[in-house]
Amino acid sequence: MKVLVLLFRSICTLGIFLFLCQPLAAKEAQTIDELVAMFDDSKCAECHEQIYKEWKSSWHAKAVVSSLKGMHNFVAIGLAKEWKTELTKTEILKCLDCHAPAVEYASEKLAQEIGNLIVTAHKDKDGEAGKKAKAELAKLNVGCLSCHNLKATAVARGLRGKPEKDVIYGPNGADTDGAHKTMETVDMSRSVFCMQCHGIYKAADGETIQCNTLSGSYQNTYINLGGSKTCQECHMKKGHMFPGGHDLETVAEGLGFDVEITPYQHLPGKVKGVKDTKKWVPSVIITAFVKNKTGHRVPDG
Amino acid sequence: MVLDVTAKNLDEEDPEKQELFKAQKIWFEIGVDLDRDMRYGAWQIKEIIDLTLPPMQTQKEQYLVHFDTDTEEVEVEVKLSYFISGGKGNVIYTTTKQLSFDTD
Numbered sequence: 001m002k003v004l005v006l007l008f009r010s011i012c013t014l015g016i017f018l019f020l021c022q023p024l025a026a027k028e029a030q031t032i033d034e035l036v037a038m039f040d041d042s043k044c045a046e047c048h049e050q051i052y053k054e055w056k057s058s059w060h061a062k063a064v065v066s067s068l069k070g071m072h073n074f075v076a077i078g079l080a081k082e083w084k085t086e087l088t089k090t091e092i093l094k095c096l097d098c099h100a101p102a103v104e105y106a107s108e109k110l111a112q113e114i115g116n117l118i119v120t121a122h123k124d125k126d127g128e129a130g131k132k133a134k135a136e137l138a139k140l141n142v143g144c145l146s147c148h149n150l151k152a153t154a155v156a157r158g159l160r161g162k163p164e165k166d167v168i169y170g171p172n173g174a175d176t177d178g179a180h181k182t183m184e185t186v187d188m189s190r191s192v193f194c195m196q197c198h199g200i201y202k203a204a205d206g207e208t209i210q211c212n213t214l215s216g217s218y219q220n221t222y223i224n225l226g227g228s229k230t231c232q233e234c235h236m237k238k239g240h241m242f243p244g245g246h247d248l249e250t251v252a253e254g255l256g257f258d259v260e261i262t263p264y265q266h267l268p269g270k271v272k273g274v275k276d277t278k279k280w281v282p283s284v285i286i287t288a289f290v291k292n293k294t295g296h297r298v299p300d301g
Numbered sequence: 302m303v304l305d306v307t308a309k310n311l312d313e314e315d316p317e318k319q320e321l322f323k324a325q326k327i328w329f330e331i332g333v334d335l336d337r338d339m340r341y342g343a344w345q346i347k348e349i350i351d352l353t354l355p356p357m358q359t360q361k362e363q364y365l366v367h368f369d370t371d372t373e374e375v376e377v378e379v380k381l382s383y384f385i386s387g388g389k390g391n392v393i394y395t396t397t398k399q400l401s402f403d404t405d
Contacts (some may be wrong), residue, residue, distance in 0.1 A: 211347040
């Protein structure tokens with residue numbers, strides 16, 4: 001009898017221990033609202049109002065709804081027609097691991113639902129169903145915790161380990177008077193951090209996805225030619241708005257433009273097709289110098 | 302990114318006949334699949350053909366333009382536009398110069 005009691009107690013203790021040791025990943029959201037609540041960015045705004053405001057106007061804040069066409073095509077054409085593969089969480093994460101990293105914590109069913117919402121939102125964009133789907137999808141984005149937790153340690157996972165639950169990772173690990181636990185991660189101020197998504201994306205199964213190729217020219221040309229600025233040095237000049245190709249001021253800043261227009265008279269009889277071959281021919285030399293001052297190719301696809 | 306160079310005859314009143322010269326240089330990249338067929342889908346693109354302007358590089362585009370012997374007033378315009386997506390382009394820089402030629 002004593003052995004049975006002891007065995008029962010041991011099983012209970014082990015059960016409680018395993019329950020308490022569950023990582024964040026073990027909890028899977030069943031609805032978009034549940035997922036949003038798990039990574040609630042609005043809490044951040046309570047103390048970081050200005051940063052939150054900047055982020056709200058960034059493309060990160062609309063990373064799903066601004067890319068519906070491409071993601072729709074991946075699901076409706078890529079998966080359905082070309083690969084003849086079912087829409088699964090693994091497949092949709094090939095888009096959403098970057099466009100909405102929180103989806104990593106969605107249940108299989110929810111991830112598939114999100115994939116279907118993407119199709120509806122694009123296919124029926126002017127219809128009621130499409131608008132409703134888009135409104136739901138607008139809740140998903142590259143939010144505060146996407147960078148400051150979920151992706152924070154991903155570029156040096158072996159060294160840093162998995163991101164800890166309820167910890168906010170930042171480049172300086174500033175004290176928050178107990179508002180949240182903070183951990184310093186220099187990784188976030190390095191280009192390689194941005195390159196997780198702003199470059200060729202390698203999915204878990206090895207598939208390469210090329211939404212853009214910025215990191216390729218940054219690493220292989222800019223750095224190779226002696227450049228040493230980080231992505232953040234230029235693209236965080238306006239804080240968490242992360243201006244890039246959509247911001248004309250940033251585009252102009254990245255390009256040099258110099259034009260020389262020099263008129264002259266060309267020697268008579270040397271240019272065919274003119275009205276009077278005995279007259280000097282009005283001519284001009286137009287020279288444009290276009291300089292790429294950025295750390296990556298321009299434009300990028 | 303597109304560089305447009307135009308020269309217009311300012312003495313010509315008909316807008317359709319005003320244009321004396323037009324040239325365009327486009328910087329872009331072509332996404333290709335493993336068969337080197339051009340593709341647009343991110344999942345289809347495995348390599349690129351790079352016709353963009355590389356970082357830290359200045360490219361020179363030069364044009365020698367001859368006008369007819371009776372051309373007196375010409376306006377040259379050079380503009381650089383950036384296309385963020387599809388057909389929506391924004392002019393980033395423009396330079397315009399009016400030229401006068403002595404035809405006597």
